[in-house]
Amino acid sequence: MKTKLFLLLAVLAVSAVAQVAQVKDWRALTGQTFTSKWDDGTVHTRTVYYSPSTLKRDGEIATVAIETIFSDNTPTKYYQIQLNCRTHQYTFAEFDVSVTPAKLSEVSEWRNYQANSPAPAAEAVVCK
16 A cells, blocks of 8 residues: 555656646736745745646645746746645745756645735635
8 A cells, every 4th residue: 555655646746747847838827926035135026927737626725836937037936836725825845947857846834825925816816
């Protein structure tokens, strides 16, 4: 049973990694920009896009790949986010695109939405 579970998780991880490399259907999440202050004190403004072809729903949990384009010289970042459409919480994992194929980082713990984050906007799009 453990082997089957491991294989299922491995297949899901591989498919998630392949998604970011194959995505061609990025759409603006809302068109608005989001500004946040990073731990190092720098402020970054970004526009977020999502890929409808990567959207998966399992009950109240929606999973989707997002592309984050910054207005400064910060490189574009790609994430896989999970949204709990009932509890209004999220997880995220960043894709490391410096390797081929891209590799998904460890998934964060469930978090509550933060002020000026794209999570509520993403929920409005992917949880409808």
